[in-house]
Amino acid sequence: MIEICNLSKSFVTAGGTVDALRNVNLTIRDGDIYGIIGMSGAGKSTLVRCINMLERPTEGTVRMDGTDLGALKKKDMQEMRHHVTMIFQSFNLLMQRNCIQNIMLPLKLSHVPRAQALKRAEELLKTVGMPDKARAYPAQLSGGQQQRIAIARALATDPKVLLCDEATSALDPKTTHDILGLIRAINREMGITVIVITHQMSVVQEICNRVAILENGTVVEEGDVSRVFSDPQAAATKRLVYPDTFEEFENLGTAHNQMIRLVFRGAEAATRPLLASMAIECRIPANILSASTRTLDGKVYGTMLLNIPGGPEEMTRAIRYLSSTPDVSVQAESRYPSQPEGSPEAQ
């Protein structure tokens, strides 16, 4: 278990002090695949580097199974880093060393005998699905293959925790999916706790069970992925969960400025022809601006951005009708020339 308590980190730069992290509190349980998500500059990379003490926290503590990592002596800290390993966005393989040598590096660093290290590295090449690339150099491999070698290297010392710093951000969607699959398999089969740093909600959705949303160095929301996705609370979370915003459709003209966001939770809501029945029962023909569904833990979640024709009266009726449906939540936004500030949100 990793407990991050009151963690703050500030950097002194030429332009003054920058607070990268402010009072972060997180608990990561054994076996979690824990997502830390935020826009660039939110402090994710600093946070993950505070976990293995590549960055020293300015305040607060990081405890792993009760041990205060910040208080470790240099030798113990180096030992700790064999148990908390890391993979990177840019893979960071030694370019002058072949795959097997790259995987053997951490073993060499911890003085494992060569024959034993070689055997372990060969096993790991199989684990990551590249048994035939032992003698290949990183420059001869694709990005996805390089990341597999980096993962094998990170696993060499039998870590308890794997830190993934934007590990799939440089990869195409298909390769991202494959690498995430590998990380999930590692988590399940080897019982390694994984901490995933990303700016992509799709990565969190695909493999994480818990997630923390980081904005401007603070955790604005934290919880089970299915809860956060279905019922985002913080504004930053909403921006990540609903990437299509009201603002995108604002320029459609005055006749189109009444918008409703529908959020479906669970299959029951998704199986009802909600808009068709609203058109028949309320005589409001809603216009779908955007819609998407995703599956989390086998449950279907969907969001839909609707444009409601007519005036405030139609809007009120539509909200009332939609809100009465189980497992559906409604957020409304209407904008009129006379009332440009109006952005009421109704649940």
Place this chain on the structure above:
Amino acid sequence: MEQYFARYFSEKKMADAWVIIQEDFLSATVSTLYITLMSTLLAILIGLPLGVLLVTGDQKGIRPLPRWLMGMLNWIINILRSAPFIILIVLLMPFTRLLLGSAVGDAGVIVPLVIAAFPFVARLVEGSLRELNPNIIEMAQSSGANTWQIVFHVMLPESVPSLITAFTTAITTILGYTAMSGAVGGGGLGNLAISQGQQRSNHAVMLAALVILIVLVQILQTFGTWLARKADKRLKNK
């Protein structure tokens, strides 16, 4: 022009030159190569660790050293690099004598050469190591490497092609410096060119020495470039 040729390339001068070339050039070439290789080797022996220290001991390096110490190191290197080589030879004569018992001959020139070249090598090594991707260093730290391990398992092996290029630059520069070995009675092509060629107004000897020096530099540079390319595993199509 005619006068020039008459004076420096008369038949007699050409005949003299031919004798000198036959008798002295082989040993002079061997001497030049010996001085160059020994000096380069010793300069690397001192300059390489020093270059590593300049990078690792930097305030943003992996093992920052006290500011005053780094300041002093840089200061000494800069001073040695600004002294003209011929002056260094003369200034170092007592030191050379102390070290070798004599300040002349081939060995007598190696000492000042090494003193002149190691700061240069240190700067070249510093440049090579600073080119290294900082993410690689971070990876090593996150893998639990200590300072020594980062230097020996990551920084140096990853910089091999760049270091080969740097050492090639060093050896060709040192080859040029050997010309001044004549000043302390050292052998070599440079000495021959000055004592037989310039001082006795036989420019044919000078030109012949020059041609051999050019060929040597070309060979060393070509070999160094080839070796650096061969060592670099980042190049896919070799």
